[in-house]
Amino acid sequence: MNNPIRRDRLISEIKQCLLLAVPLAAAQLSQSATGFVDTVMMGWLGSQTIASGGLGATIFTFLLLITTGIVSAVSPLVAEAYGAGKLERVGKIVRQGLGISLLLGIPIVIVLWNGGALLLLLGQNAPTAALAETYLRAIALGFIPALGFAVLKSFLSAVSQPQLITITVVLGTLLNIATNYILMFGKLGLPALGLAGIGWASTLSLWSMFIALAIYIYSQHRFTSYCIFQTSFRDTFSQENWRIFWQIFQVGLPIGGLIAVEGGLFTVVTFLLGQIGTTSLAAHQIALQTASMSFQIALGISLATTVRVGQLAGEQDLVGVRLAGYVGISLGALSMAIAGIIFWLLPKSVVSLYLDINNPSNEDVVNLAVKLLVVAAIFQIVDGVQVTAAGALRGLKDTQIPMLIGIVAYWGIGLSIGYALGIWLGYGAIGLWWGLAIGLASAAIVLTWRFSILQSVTLELDNSRK
16 A cells, blocks of 8 residues: 555656756756857857857856855745745845845956956966957846846745746847847947857846846735845844845855856866867867756756755655655756767767858867767766755755765866876867766765765654654
8 A cells, every 4th residue: 555655656746846847947948048049159250259258158157156056045945934834034035145146246247347367367368368358248247137036036946936937038048049149240220249249138138037037026916925025124134134144155155165166177177178279169168068058957957856855844744855855866867868868869960050060160179079079978867966966955955065075076086087188198178078077977976875865864863753
């Protein structure tokens, strides 16, 4: 009699996870499509533009991922409060998250505005840095609304209302594509801005998505009880709000740290390849942008896993916590396995989305990008496992140890092996990408083991109390 019950619960949890994961993954894919479309359109302007724009996009994305990671602590905190029925606390968490977005965003806008000088310090040549700066200055003003959008998205997903996130992001992406074309080539009587036009289009898109989500939440009666946009001076500086403020940082800083460690690995590899040459950098940018697209599906599943684990933890359903974690990890691995098969079987077709593969001047970039996609195909599954395992741990508000695991796996193992293969032994981009694969595999193994141990110990402690 127990097996059907367990099977029914498993099926129910898969459905619950997918109900969250599908719209969140679609939103992540659509949001990532902004970077994908930007990269494709950069290719229309030539290899030098795609190399410079790729560097600029790498800096913007890296900083956005870190800070988004910090404010994403809103998700497990809201999920737990929602699961426990503490609606007033939900609103306070979201308000503090929006305040932190502004606090983090202002200094980073200043950094992005001076991105050209930063690239020169990192060893990039002057023409590449100057061209990249035109993009960074245009997209810098979209950073703060991007963070605010991340907070509101975390709120909606944590209260199991993620549907509008997908609609908003899809419309924002379509707006980005249209304005890319208009501003790049100077349509509708506007001046042709080239690479800078791509940055301005992204800024417009990011502001539009944030405003749309804020208006939706403000206007819907179902969210009134959370009082997200209702506050006072006394309430803002209350002792409870200060505790929430620091709790967001306590949970969020290690999340941002883990993202920084993983994203930093890819960023350092990008800069190393920039020093090797434009061919390696352009091929790397194509392969990395493609891999990041498939990663968004696993990331959407990871976000859903965080919510499900957090909600069930708030309900004190520890058996459900274990099931939700393993369901999320399994779905993450499956989604990335499908992407890996596509990369393995159709690498040239993928590269043709970015460059004319029949143009002799692109031959070296195309051949190298194809080889990198084959490596990416191999590490897709472990990438899906590590991100969803981290999401499951995040739902338990376990973020500090995963950050340390990431440091060892990505930098101690991945970068060291990649540098040895790519630079010392002369395998270039291929060697560096094999280092990425080994680092991700190491993280996947240890993070999954960590979740297995943590939820088992928690379950045993709970049973002993009973």
